[in-house]
Amino acid sequence: xxxxxxxxxxxxxxxxxxxxxxxxxxxxxxxxxxxxxxxxxxxxxxxxxxxxxxxxxxxxxxxxxxxxxxxxxxxxxxxxxxxxxxxxxxxxxxxxxxxxxxxxxxxxxxxxxxxxxxxxxxxxxxxxxxxxxxxxxxxxxxxxxxxxxxxxxxxxxxxxxxxxxxxxxxxxxxxxxxxxxxxxxxxxxxxxxxxxxxxxxxxxxxxxxxxxxxxxxxxxxxxxxxxxxxxxxxxxxxxxxxxxxxxxxxxxxxxxxxxxxxxxxxxxxxxxxxxxxxxxxxxxxxxxxxxxxxxxxxxxxxxxxxxxxxxxxxxxxxxxxxxxxxxxxxxxxxxxxxxxxxxxxx
Amino acid sequence: xxxxxxxxxxxxxxxxxxxxxxxxxxxxxxxxxxxxxxxxxxxxxxxxxxxxxxxxxxxxxxxxxxxxxxxxxxxxxxxxxxxxxxxxxxxxxxxxxxxxxxxxxxxxxxxxxxxxxxxxxxxxxxxxxxxxxxxxxxxxxxxxxxxxxxxxxxxxxxxxxxxxxxxxxxxxxxxxxxxxxxxxxxxxxxxxxxxxxxxxxxxxxxxxxxxxxxxxxxxxxxxxxxxxxxxxxxxxxxxxxxxxxxxxxxxxxxxxxxxxxxxxxxxxxxxxxxxxxxxxxxxxxxxxxxxxxxxxxxxxxxxxxxxxxxxxxxxxxxxxxxxxxxxxxxxxxxxxxxxxxxxxxxxxxxxxxxxxxxxxxxxxxxxxxxxxxxxxxxxxxxxxxxxxxxxxxxxxxxxxxxxxxxxxxxxxxxxxxxxxxxxxxxxxxxxxxxxxxxxxxxxxxxxxxxxxxxxxxxxxxxxxxxxxxxxxxxxxxxxxxxxxxxxxxxxxxxxxxxxxxxxxxxxxxxxxxxxxxxxxxxxxxxxxxxxxxxxxxxxxxxxxxxxxxxxxxxxxxxxxxxxxxxx
Numbered sequence: 001x002x003x004x005x006x007x008x009x010x011x012x013x014x015x016x017x018x019x020x021x022x023x024x025x026x027x028x029x030x031x032x033x034x035x036x037x038x039x040x041x042x043x044x045x046x047x048x049x050x051x052x053x054x055x056x057x058x059x060x061x062x063x064x065x066x067x068x069x070x071x072x073x074x075x076x077x078x079x080x081x082x083x084x085x086x087x088x089x090x091x092x093x094x095x096x097x098x099x100x101x102x103x104x105x106x107x108x109x110x111x112x113x114x115x116x117x118x119x120x121x122x123x124x125x126x127x128x129x130x131x132x133x134x135x136x137x138x139x140x141x142x143x144x145x146x147x148x149x150x151x152x153x154x155x156x157x158x159x160x161x162x163x164x165x166x167x168x169x170x171x172x173x174x175x176x177x178x179x180x181x182x183x184x185x186x187x188x189x190x191x192x193x194x195x196x197x198x199x200x201x202x203x204x205x206x207x208x209x210x211x212x213x214x215x216x217x218x219x220x221x222x223x224x225x226x227x228x229x230x231x232x233x234x235x236x237x238x239x240x241x242x243x244x245x246x247x248x249x250x251x252x253x254x255x256x257x258x259x260x261x262x263x264x265x266x267x268x269x270x271x272x273x274x275x276x277x278x279x280x281x282x283x284x285x286x287x288x289x290x291x292x293x294x295x296x297x298x299x300x301x302x303x304x305x306x307x308x309x310x311x312x313x314x315x316x317x318x319x320x321x322x323x324x325x326x327x328x329x330x331x332x333x334x335x336x337x338x339x340x341x342x343x344x345x346x
Numbered sequence: 347x348x349x350x351x352x353x354x355x356x357x358x359x360x361x362x363x364x365x366x367x368x369x370x371x372x373x374x375x376x377x378x379x380x381x382x383x384x385x386x387x388x389x390x391x392x393x394x395x396x397x398x399x400x401x402x403x404x405x406x407x408x409x410x411x412x413x414x415x416x417x418x419x420x421x422x423x424x425x426x427x428x429x430x431x432x433x434x435x436x437x438x439x440x441x442x443x444x445x446x447x448x449x450x451x452x453x454x455x456x457x458x459x460x461x462x463x464x465x466x467x468x469x470x471x472x473x474x475x476x477x478x479x480x481x482x483x484x485x486x487x488x489x490x491x492x493x494x495x496x497x498x499x500x501x502x503x504x505x506x507x508x509x510x511x512x513x514x515x516x517x518x519x520x521x522x523x524x525x526x527x528x529x530x531x532x533x534x535x536x537x538x539x540x541x542x543x544x545x546x547x548x549x550x551x552x553x554x555x556x557x558x559x560x561x562x563x564x565x566x567x568x569x570x571x572x573x574x575x576x577x578x579x580x581x582x583x584x585x586x587x588x589x590x591x592x593x594x595x596x597x598x599x600x601x602x603x604x605x606x607x608x609x610x611x612x613x614x615x616x617x618x619x620x621x622x623x624x625x626x627x628x629x630x631x632x633x634x635x636x637x638x639x640x641x642x643x644x645x646x647x648x649x650x651x652x653x654x655x656x657x658x659x660x661x662x663x664x665x666x667x668x669x670x671x672x673x674x675x676x677x678x679x680x681x682x683x684x685x686x687x688x689x690x691x692x693x694x695x696x697x698x699x700x701x702x703x704x705x706x707x708x709x710x711x712x713x714x715x716x717x718x719x720x721x722x723x724x725x726x727x728x729x730x731x732x733x734x735x736x737x738x739x740x741x742x743x744x745x746x747x748x749x750x751x752x753x754x755x756x757x758x759x760x761x762x763x764x765x766x767x768x769x770x771x772x773x774x775x776x777x778x779x780x781x782x783x784x785x786x787x788x789x790x791x792x793x794x795x796x797x798x799x800x801x802x803x804x805x806x807x808x809x810x811x812x813x814x815x816x817x818x819x820x821x822x823x824x825x826x827x828x829x830x831x832x833x834x835x836x837x838x839x840x841x842x843x844x845x846x847x848x849x850x851x852x853x854x855x856x857x858x859x860x861x862x863x864x865x866x867x868x869x870x871x872x873x874x875x876x877x878x879x880x881x882x883x884x885x886x887x888x889x890x891x892x893x894x895x896x897x898x899x900x901x902x903x904x905x906x907x908x909x910x911x912x913x
Contacts, residue, residue: 017783019752021745034476189789191782223774223790230778233744242742243771264742 001052002131002148005043005082007031008060008209009199016195016234024202024235028209031058032065037073044073044082053127055148058086059108059141060209073103083131085141088115104128106135112142112208142208146322149200153323156193157182157304161329182329184275184304188227197322198231201301204320205271215298216268217241221286224275228303232273240264244289266294272314274302277321280311287313351404353380359407360432365425368493372429375497378489379433382474383440385486391445396554396574398439398463405554407435410545412585413636414537416593424532426497431538433501438508438542441467447483461759464513468506475499500535507539508546510785514539540635547628548595550621551580552660576620579613581656592646595629597622599655610655617651625649688864688875691757700753701878704746708857708879711740722897727833730895732885737827737857741775750878751776754855755783758823761852765789765820767842769834772827776857780825789816791838816842824854829875831886832863839870860884 008027015023040056047054058064064086073084084105100107104121106114114135121132134144160183188194206213217240218233220226226243233241242261272286277300287297300314305321357363357373365372380400387399396402410431414423423431441463444454447470459466473479474488475495488498506513517535555577581600587593599617601610629647636647691701711717716739723734741747758780768777768790781788816822822842829835839851852874859877861884867873887895 019748185790189787191778191788194778194788195782223771226771226774227778227788227790230775231782234779237744240742241744243738245771261739264739 002134003047003052003054004145004148004152005040005047005054005056006199007036007040007043007056007058009196010039010043011036012199012235013192013195016231021237023237024209028060028062030063030065031061040073045080048080053131054082055131056082056084057145058084058090059112060203061087061090063090081128083121083128085135104131106131106141108141110210112140112210114139114141145208146204150323153197153200153303154325154328156187157184157323157325158329160184160186180329182304182325184224188224191231194227195231195234197228197303198235200322201228201232201273201303201320202235204322205299205301213239213271214269215239215271217270218273219244219270219286219290219295219297220273221245221282221289222275225273228275229273240268242270244286244293262293265290269296269298272297272300274300276304276306277302277311277319278306279309280314283311283319284313287311350384351400353377353384356380356404356407356432356436359404359411360428362425362429362432365429367426367429367497370491370493372425374489375429375494375501376432376436378494378498379436379501382471382486382488383436386440386443386446386470390443396577397556398442400436402439402549402554403435405549406438406542406545407432408545409548409583409585410435410538410541413541413544413548413593415585416587416591416636418591423538426533427538430497430501430504430533430535431542433498434504434508434538434542435545436505437467437471437498437501438505438546439463439467440470441465444470447479447485449483458756464506464509468502468513471498471502471505475502500533504535504539504542508543514543536635540632544628544632544636547625548583548585550577550625551582552578552600576616579617579655580621581658588646588648590646592648594648594650595625597625597649597651599652600658600660601655602660603657605657613655622649622651688859688867688873688877690859690880691876691878700749704750704753705878707746708740709881712858712879712881724889724893724895724898725830727830728889729831729833730887730889730897731830732897733883735828735858735860735881735884737772738775740857741772741827747775747779750857751779751783754780758784758853758855761821761823763821763823763852765816766823766825767791767838769824769826769838772857773825776827776855777825780823784823786823787816787820791842821850821852824851826854826856828858828860829854829856829863829877830861830884832861832866835863835873835875836866836870839867839873861886 011027011031012023015027020026044054044056081104084103086105086107087110088107089110100118102120103118105118106121107116107118109115114137116137117132117135121128135141161180162183163180202213203209213236218229220229220241220243222245223243229241229243233239242265244261270290272283272290274283277283283300290297297314298318300311300319302319302321303323305319305324305326307324307326310316311319353376356376360376362372362376367375383403384400390399411423417423442459444459444463444466445456448454454462454466470479470483470485471488473483474485475498477487477490479485480487489495503513503517507517517539555574579599579601581598584596584598585593586596597617599613601613605613626649629649633647691705712735716736718736719734720732721734722730722732724730754776763784763786765787766777766781766784766789768774768781768788770790774790777790778788824835824838824842826835835854838854842851854873854875856875856877857879859875859880860882862882863875867875887897889895
């Protein structure tokens with residue numbers, strides 16, 4: 001089992017809490033001062049899984065100091081194994097080869113493709129071998145990382161699963177009924193989880209924060225997605241964020257006339273942010289709402305996709321999803337409420 | 347307290363003479379911590395109501411050991427644990443003297459030092475262990491021996507965990523089970539942190555009070571003053587093991603000799619609502635960690651207060667303090683109804699430049715032409731307004747939201763809230779960030795408040811089964827963007843403030859107060875509402891059963907369009 005260690009998320013958390021502007025820029029710049037290494041030490045120890053290794057994702061960093069400070073991680077490594085994932089061109093200072101010779105590392109090119117593995121990784125024990133096998137030369141680190149994140153989030157969803165009393169169903173706002181659902185609101189009671197979701201979303205949208213976010217901002221259609229999007233805006237603090245609500249069971253956009261939204265959104269491109277997508281209906285409504293206001297929804301990022309159906313207006317390549325937990329949590333039967341009420345459902 | 351306790355007294359209390367760990371004398375651990383703490387507390391800069399220095403450390407330690415007396419002989423503290431506990435008691439409040447050793451880029455006012463002292467102290471010790479405390483901040487040094495450093499580092503973590511949740515939660519992580527390699531000495535950091543934390547709470551008798559004049563400070567929250575006022579009437583605390591794996595905490599209280607029945611009753615309420623309640627809460631909080639995981643010994647903590655107090659020849663509270671307690675605290679405790687406290691943040695003694703700037707921005711936005719629409723609008727609460735405020739548009743300004751939340755976090759840190767409830771979409775915008783800064787659980791509510799005829803406005807569709815699962819005995823901060831006539835807030839107080847899990851709503855904050863909410867809140871006990879901007883120039887009219895208000899009905903039908911929210 002591999003546990004991700006995300007130094008950039010850790011730095012962003014600290015900067016956002018202190019109100020620092022442009023946290024993404026500052027967080028990705030030179031990494032490796034004494035407080036970074038000390039903190040990384042703690043993160044590695046804290047992330048240690050029982051039967052696996054932590055994988056330290058330094059791919060988003062623009063520059064990593066490799067002098068004695070990063071090498072001090074050798075001390076940590078002697079007590080507990082871990083793997084560094086790092087871009088080949090970002091270590092600054094002497095001796096990338098020395099680093100590769102001392103610590104188990106996976107080198108990536110700027111596109112996130114695996115170029116090589118260090119000798120300590122290749123010669124390593126069984127636990128580290130799992131990393132080596134997962135990321136052979138030529139493989140795509142971001143895809144592998146997506147899988148790890150997806151599993152983690154799926155487990156989180158499973159931990160919050162709720163089932164109704166026997167013989168009853170939960171009814172969703174669009175009059176579909178389900179046997180079970182996972183309570184993402186409960187997960188979001190812990191705001192660090194919200195920030196973590198936003199971090200992973202940003203990672204997926206920008207290929208590991210390697211590319212700039214082209215859109216002008218984010219658009220959401222419900223309050224739960226709004227919670228996550230607030231953290232996204234903390235990370236991308238130069239971007240805008242708007243909420244278009246009341247597009248649920250009975251869409252009502254008349255309130256938009258009373259706000260100044262139309263002026264602010266016209267001509268801009270947005271990423272739609274969803275907490276959970278099931279049928280894709282809300283994505284479609286939000287896409288149309290944006291169009292109504294003169295804006296364009298170019299992409300969608302969703303934390304969870306329950307894979308019941310897909311959006312009609314956003315192609316598969318436009319939709320990024322962090323986790324697909326439907327199989328794991330045995331997402332319940334979905335049927336129309338009307339059929340149940342009329343007694344037509346078997 | 348006139349005599350400074352020596353390091354030897356700590357060593358003797360902990361029975362460390364002759365004990366070693368990794369070839370190091372364990373007495374040395376305590377002596378190092380003592381030397382550091384004694385130097386920090388020499389000529390202290392910040393006095394609070396109560397003593398936080400070396401004597402307090404000693405009493406904490408004594409009480410922590412008494413708390414742990416329930417452990418069976420085979421699970422009693424090892425010598426290593428006793429040494430680290432001793433060091434942590436000496437370290438845990440050194441942060442109160444941050445002002446003597448400030449970081450160059452982080453000047454802090456006294457109130458922030460007091461509030462953040464656990465974290466500040468942790469950083470001070472960490473700097474000393476990294477050998478930078480003396481060179482960069484002029485502070486005392488700590489040993490650089492590897493074993494001593496490891497022990498003192500652990501003591502720093504345990505000491506920091508005595509307040510708040512951050513370090514307490516951190517101690518659960520695997521790192522803190524590590525010991526220097528090759529040594530099998532018993533070491534249970536969470537057990538030590540729990541004992542120290544409870545010991546700290548139990549050191550709360552009148553002997554600890556050193557500076558009553560602090561009661562006059564306008565910048566300290568009333569609830570904090572109540573805690574310390576309650577100390578004055580505590581004669582002593584006693585911790586007794588039950589013999590069946592638990593402890594009994596006995597609160598012995600005192601009253602002036604000439605106290606009458608009414609005085610006694612009032613003091614009993616004060617003690618019960620603050621001292622006793624707080625001890626119970628702390629005991630409950632640490633109980634899981636007092637249970638040793640290896641033997642399953644569960645520590646049951648019972649808190650008891652004397653039936654009859656000791657009548658002592660004692661000075662009554664200083665007149666200014668007594669007046670303050672009587673007029674500001676006791677009416678709340680005795681359940682007397684008070685007029686709802688609705689106040690603007692700008693008018694408070696705590697107002698700082700940050701609040702004034704925010705007020706100017708929010709007020710400026712309101713009158714900018716974008717701040718509201720002069721349209722007669724039907725709200726979902728069963729009221730109609732003459733102006734529709736575009737609060738949401740203001741909140742698209744991320745920088746404003748960030749600064750607002752920083753200011754609110756500084757203010758509401760004092761309240762020691764555990765949960766935050768955001769009302770509506772705009773409430774979420776503020777509440778998400780504020781909850782993150784405060785480190786509290788975040789909730790929001792939107793559809794499940796059924797107010798007046800507003801329920802019908804939702805279209806009548808079925809909603810999810812809703813629970814707002816607050817922390818047990820939650821102290822709740824409520825955040826909303828706009829409060830008008832207060833019907834939503836009234837509903838929140840009734841549904842949430844008196845809910846099964848609720849410990850009460852500590853405070854409500856709204857960005858704009860646009861109506862007279864006091865009438866709606868009259869039936870609520872002690873509502874405390876604060877706003878950033880008051881804008882009374884909004885008229886409210888009640889919606890009738892036909893969906894129109896008196897203003898709507900005065901408009902020709904041809905101009906009045908159905909199913910729209912404004913015209």
